[in-house]
Amino acid sequence: MKIRLGYIGVEDTMEMVLAVIRKYPDYECYPYTHTRFEEIDDLLEQHSGEVDLWLFSGPLPYEAAQQSGKTSKPLFFIPYTGTSLYRTLCEILYQQKLLINELSFDILSQAELQQIFSEFSIKDCPIYNKEYSGSDDDLVEYHLKLWREGKTKAAVTCVWIVQQKLASLGVPVFRVRPTESSIEAVLNTALRAHETLQFMDAQVAVQIIKTDPYNGVSQELFSSDELFNMEMALTQKLLQYAKKVQGSLKHAGTGRFAIFTTRGIVRELTSNFTTIPDFAELKQLESQLTNCGIGIGRTVYEAELLAGKALLHTRSYKDGAWMVFFEDKTITGPLGKPEQLSYSYVSDDLQKISAASSLSIATLGKIQFILRKRATDEINAYELAQHMQILPRSARRILIQLEASGLAQIIGEDNPHPRGRPRKIYRITLNLE
Structure with a gap:
């Protein structure tokens, strides 16, 4: 059965793109022409039931489609390479x-x-x-x-x-018009993504990997060809990794790559979201892969969006951090670390506490998880810093802020090192009465 591909493009490149699509026997194309971005909403609403995938002539109509919310079908666009x-x-x-x-x-x-x-x-x-x-x-x-x-x-x-x-x-x-190679690249990506979704009964998982191909390279000058070869070598390793996880690789911006696979595969290769995948390709690129965000969603778009959010949350940690953002808006990570956190990003209670304390929902969610894990509502700044993997002075600022908001109180001190500074013990109550 052919894949029904809806293509939304403009007049001057329409026939060129259709000529490339016709080379793929897996696709049955439904072309739609637009002259203004405002027309995209109507096209999606009218024809989403007729197609399996949507392809757009560039990133701008693609963004318009994402923002419209008129379709849950996977979206792809031809890049300006x-x-x-x-x-x-x-x-x-x-x-x-x-x-x-x-x-x-x-x-x-x-x-x-x-x-x-x-x-x-x-x-x-x-x-x-x-x-x-x-x-x-x-x-x-x-x-x-x-x-x-x-x-x-x-x-x-x-x-x-x-x-x-x-x-x-x-x-x-x-x-600037698309080239035949850029059209073929996105068609191949869309084809692999559809196969993954079609033949594996699982949610979509997207890994967005942030890279630095020049990390660890000496300071000597390189020609553009040499720099290009470094980037190609990194891409080739990632392609090998993507193949092993039965996924497809897509360039997602400067130094970023997205790998599309399924939740089941990611769960298996991360030991139920607790470890970083143990693959030779990743170890060979250890100095060049900085961070990774994994998104689990009901659609390709949702998973890619959550993967981007997960990647943002890795900024709180050192290079090499992997975080997972699930469709129910819970976050877990960093993978492979002894003090892995799992907390909710969306909670009515935490939203109210956030407004009262000026602390972010993410920070409050982490604290809530740590207290549950410790089975106590008492903690000092040093312990909080260890669990959150932050500096003790940052942990002290959080506790002082909670105290000022009436969400924590000092109940005592301990002094594990006689010559050291006593540590204040706080009792935290994350509720508003």
Whole structure:
């Protein structure tokens, strides 16, 4: 049975994308054209029951679909990869004879542009660039203003509607279009993700791994080719790891990779969410893999979103921390540590206490878990710091804040080291009366 793929794209690249999709016998494509982002909600609402997966022509319509909440089907988009921009820049630099500082860009990040320009041996060049802020009119105004002031001679946009509006205003404009390879890459990713969801009766699990391919590398200078080879070597190891966990790998931003698999597989390879997976590929990349967030969700989108939140929670710990965020909004981790915490991120009671104490729900959830684990409501700053893996002075600030909010009281002191400073013992009561 073929996979019903709904494709939402724009007019100028529609036939190109459809030609690539037709090469895949696994897909039956349902194409829909849009001219404005506002039309996406209606398309999703009308046709989500007819498709198994959604593919979008770029990250902006993809974001619009995510925010709409009109579909629970897996969502994918064709990225503006480096090769897409290379092709446009070659046309501009070598055919139109324009300079980089005569151009304005949008959507792509400053870091992405600088990396690409460095590979063209263009360094220390001022870049006019505006990232997306929720309005294509803002992008049009940005390019138009620079051109009218004589600061630029042309605009480079990733958005079809921006190209159309700028052209109607007389602004020379070039559009970054997807390449065949970028379309094939996302189709393969979507195909593997669908197979995982279809053939394994389990929730979706997404691992977002943060990497630093240059960590541990000597300070000597490298050519762009050598740097590219380092990144490719890291990616290859992650691909091998993804294969072992029966998942698919997707680039998720600078230094980040997402692996799509299932809850059952992740539970098995982490010993019921208690340890970091024991694979040779991960050990070989130990210095380059900084942190990992795992999200468990009912849909690909939910799991990916929770994985991102789990990754944010690893910031409280040293490099190498792995955290898991479940669909019921509970968090556990860091995996493999003796003082692993498991706490709720959404609780009506904790929300009220948070408002009264100015402490975050996450911090309160951790304290609640620690007290239950210790089977006592009494604790000192040193003990709290050990359990939360924070500095004692940070733990003291938390306890003082709880005391000031009427949620803790000092009941005594202990002095395990006669020459040391006595430690105040607090009794904590996490309730509001």
